[in-house]
Amino acid sequence: MEKRKITREIIHIISRHSNWQAAEVESAFKEHSIYAGSRQWAGFLNLLLPGLGVSLALSGIIFFFAYNWAAMHKFVKLGMVEGAIALSIAVAVWPRVPALIKNIALAAASVLVGALFAVFGQIYQTGADAYDFFLGWTMFVAIWVLVSGFAPLWLLGLALVNTSVFLYSEQVAENWSPQTAYNILFIINTLAAVIVEIRSLKADAGKRPQWFIQTSAIAAIVAITISIVFSIFGSAVMEGVAAFLLGLIGLGTGMAYGFKTKSIFYISSISFSVIVIICALIIKPIHDPIGTFFIVSIFLIGSTTSLIFKLIKLSKQWHGSNQPD
Amino acid sequence: MEATNPTDQLIEDIQKAGGNNFSLDADRVKVELEESYGVYSNLPIKVLSILGGFLATLSFIGFLALARVLESETGMILLGVIFIGSAVASGRLVRHIALDTSMITLYMAGCIMLAIGMSKYTEHYNHNLSPMLFILISLLTIAFSDGFMMILLAVLVFSGSIFSFIPINSAYGLMPVPIIFMGIGLLLLNFYESQIITFSPKMNRLYKGLQTGFFLSFAAGLLTAAQNIHYDLRLGHLYTVSIFNSIALLGFVFKFTGDFKIENKVYLLLTYFFCLLFIASTFFAPFVSGGLLLLLMAYHFGQKTEMGISIILFAYFISQFYYDLRCTLLVKSGILFFSGMVFIAAWLFFYRQLKQHDEI
Numbered sequence: 001m002e003k004r005k006i007t008r009e010i011i012h013i014i015s016r017h018s019n020w021q022a023a024e025v026e027s028a029f030k031e032h033s034i035y036a037g038s039r040q041w042a043g044f045l046n047l048l049l050p051g052l053g054v055s056l057a058l059s060g061i062i063f064f065f066a067y068n069w070a071a072m073h074k075f076v077k078l079g080m081v082e083g084a085i086a087l088s089i090a091v092a093v094w095p096r097v098p099a100l101i102k103n104i105a106l107a108a109a110s111v112l113v114g115a116l117f118a119v120f121g122q123i124y125q126t127g128a129d130a131y132d133f134f135l136g137w138t139m140f141v142a143i144w145v146l147v148s149g150f151a152p153l154w155l156l157g158l159a160l161v162n163t164s165v166f167l168y169s170e171q172v173a174e175n176w177s178p179q180t181a182y183n184i185l186f187i188i189n190t191l192a193a194v195i196v197e198i199r200s201l202k203a204d205a206g207k208r209p210q211w212f213i214q215t216s217a218i219a220a221i222v223a224i225t226i227s228i229v230f231s232i233f234g235s236a237v238m239e240g241v242a243a244f245l246l247g248l249i250g251l252g253t254g255m256a257y258g259f260k261t262k263s264i265f266y267i268s269s270i271s272f273s274v275i276v277i278i279c280a281l282i283i284k285p286i287h288d289p290i291g292t293f294f295i296v297s298i299f300l301i302g303s304t305t306s307l308i309f310k311l312i313k314l315s316k317q318w319h320g321s322n323q324p325d
Numbered sequence: 326m327e328a329t330n331p332t333d334q335l336i337e338d339i340q341k342a343g344g345n346n347f348s349l350d351a352d353r354v355k356v357e358l359e360e361s362y363g364v365y366s367n368l369p370i371k372v373l374s375i376l377g378g379f380l381a382t383l384s385f386i387g388f389l390a391l392a393r394v395l396e397s398e399t400g401m402i403l404l405g406v407i408f409i410g411s412a413v414a415s416g417r418l419v420r421h422i423a424l425d426t427s428m429i430t431l432y433m434a435g436c437i438m439l440a441i442g443m444s445k446y447t448e449h450y451n452h453n454l455s456p457m458l459f460i461l462i463s464l465l466t467i468a469f470s471d472g473f474m475m476i477l478l479a480v481l482v483f484s485g486s487i488f489s490f491i492p493i494n495s496a497y498g499l500m501p502v503p504i505i506f507m508g509i510g511l512l513l514l515n516f517y518e519s520q521i522i523t524f525s526p527k528m529n530r531l532y533k534g535l536q537t538g539f540f541l542s543f544a545a546g547l548l549t550a551a552q553n554i555h556y557d558l559r560l561g562h563l564y565t566v567s568i569f570n571s572i573a574l575l576g577f578v579f580k581f582t583g584d585f586k587i588e589n590k591v592y593l594l595l596t597y598f599f600c601l602l603f604i605a606s607t608f609f610a611p612f613v614s615g616g617l618l619l620l621l622m623a624y625h626f627g628q629k630t631e632m633g634i635s636i637i638l639f640a641y642f643i644s645q646f647y648y649d650l651r652c653t654l655l656v657k658s659g660i661l662f663f664s665g666m667v668f669i670a671a672w673l674f675f676y677r678q679l680k681q682h683d684e685i
Contacts, residue, residue: 006331008627013357014332015522016529018349020339025519028335034627038584042679044624046672052617053668059643060662066647067654211633268369272376279380293388297381297430304377304426311370312422 006032050101054108061112065119074123081116085109103150110141110156131167138164151196151209158192158216177236179243182227189220190250214265217254224250225273229280247277262318264311275303332358368630370422374474378429385434401442408435413466416475425474432478436462452493456486471530473537480538488546501565504546508569508615511539515626540631544619544638551612551645566611570618571604577621592678599671606664610649612642 011028014020029035036044061084065077088109092102114137120126121133138160145157162185169181193216200208224247231240251270258266279296286292336354340347389395394404412431415424436459443455459482466479487503490496514521514536522529550563578600587593607613616639623631646657672679 006335009361010332010335010358012522012529012532013354013361014336014339014349016526017353017357018339019347020349020523022519022523024339024342025523028339029519029627032335036625036627038586041581041584041625042681045675046679049668049672049675053665053670053672055640055665056643056661056668057665060658060660060665063647063654063658063661067658069655264367265369268373272373275377276380290388290391293384293391297384297388300377300381300384301427301430304373304381305424307377308370308374308422308426311367311373315367315370 006034008034047100050104054104058108058111062115062118065115065122068122077119077123078116081112081119085112085116088112103148103153106144106148107150107153107156110144110153113137113140131164131171134160134164134167151212154192154196154209154212155215158189158219161188162219177234177239178230179227179234179236179239182223182230183239183242183246185223186220186227186246186250189216189223192216193220217266218269220250221254221269221273225276228277232277232280232284262314264315267314268307268311271307272304275300275307278303374422374425375429377426378433381426381430382433382437385430386437389434389438395438395441398442398445401438402446403442405435405437405439405442408432408438409462409466411435413469413475416470416472420472422474425472428472429474429478432466432475436482453490456489456493459483459486467531467535471527473534476531476534477538477541480535481541484538484542484545488549498562500550501562501569504543504550504566504615505569507539507543507546508566508573508618511536511543511622512573514539515622518626536628537631540619540623540628540634543615544634547612547615547619547642548638550615551642563611564609567604567608567614570611570614571608573618574604574614574621575600577618577625587678592675595674596671599667599674602667603664606660606667609651610642610646610660613639613646616642 006028008029011025011032011034015025030037033040061081065081069077088105091097091105092109094102097105117133117137117140121130126133138157141157141160145153148154165184165188166181169176169178169184173180193213196209196213196216200213224243227239227243228247231243234240251273254266255270257263258270279299282296282299283292286295336349336351340349386395394400408431412428412435415431416428439462440455440459443458447454463479463483463486466482467476470476470479484503484507487506491500491503514532518532518536522532547566550566575597578596581587582593582596587596603617604614616635620632620635620639622628623635643661646661647654649657652660
């Protein structure tokens, strides 16, 4: 047998074909860190307690200002949020505070900037869901997001940029076709994934913010898939051509990168996007809806099944027995 | 010679501990380990087969609707039974993940067709017949299958049928019953994993599908509570779910204090005090404490995917609390802020102890 880290699956398989006793299986789960031991719990609680505490307290603050207490003077409201921002920043720059807590405090300050804009909008009636609210929020936290090196804060920054662009296309750029907005979102999310991927190349595998890279990559793939499907059924020619070109370059590069880095994630998600696009191409020219639905369902089953066959083959070829969990 | 492979080493250790009483079918273990490489340990492949199966089912049902096949109840029931039977049979005959997409499509399309056919048949009789039939089908599926995906689908059909009794009978006050049932099921499956997988090879094969199915069903129950609580006040007895969550959370704390060997009575009392404060502050929002319970269980039992889902669910539950009409935003803001402070206070208090354990 080849070298392979002990996983839950291995313990299940051994137990299935032996008379291994339950108590010993339980010990194996603990010994091989499949169940969290006291050390893992200590690390987890060190992250969970402050993270949850700050998130819940921030939600409380946001709910408080959403209540729009009429009796409270506007300067008190603004002063309270600004005071909370100042306190968070003080924690973030205090030298003796651990790095994780500094990052959590900076993330809290970034959320509170949004609350400050919302309270300002509430007092002076500037519009709470206008694109410029999100744009202002994005601009004022941009430096913190960039210097933090903290993936949850990057996610907040990316979500703000996405929301600003989307609302701009809805509320201001009335002449934009839906494809234009989705093409821009594709470029933004691809850039985010690429920048963080390059930045993380030198980091240890365990320290890479893989979840952030994959979230932005999925956002980019979904955006370009929607844009291309809209282009297939829509009438905006130039934007359609742009969507196809972006898709060809972006998805093609992503696929090549997936093969280069032996990443099943990139290959499977990009391939599924291509399957959806082909479904749209099948539906478009056929005028018989009954036949179309039947063909599409057969195509979906066939293409997904062959894709999974191929992925399993690649996975075995690349990783052998050392599968990622 | 010493074993260099971790799996061989593990088997050697088990043999040493078990002595002559230990018996192992090494060839079967080797074959299954080879087969398992890169299959269900790979999340993108799982997601791909589910997404492909789901879209194919939607498209196929669209075809049936347009071809007017859905209008014949006898045809629907017959086709539904054939589809479900074929899915179960093919799952037994060919055990390969690549065929999951077709099995999911067959099973889901079969269940939808059978449900439509049955709804037309039972229109003038007892409406509870359909969910009862589906419970039977799901139990039969579990009895005759042992693949992860079929078991998962069967558990979801089972829990969906149990939940459907509530709207069918307009018994909204009983909503906590299926939620607590799923929660207890998940707790038992997590805490008794070793006993279940060593009970018999069949139970061992069923375990993963059952655990994931109960996790998703309990999460779906909490989601239903979170979505409906702000406008459907008929679900008024949901505090019973809070009682269940509270007992489970306290049970967890009891386990920690045992694992951490906290013997200092002041620390013990304060741990329970912080826990009770959080439980009290979220008592009327059972989905918040339920979300935390899911997160803690997923972490403790090393279920990484479930942990990711639990984090997203927890954030969603907090956002749903915003729409709870039973108290003002001011009260809700106080509850959330207070709960946050409880966590921060607990962290500040236990920081040194946690740091010491973390560094061991």
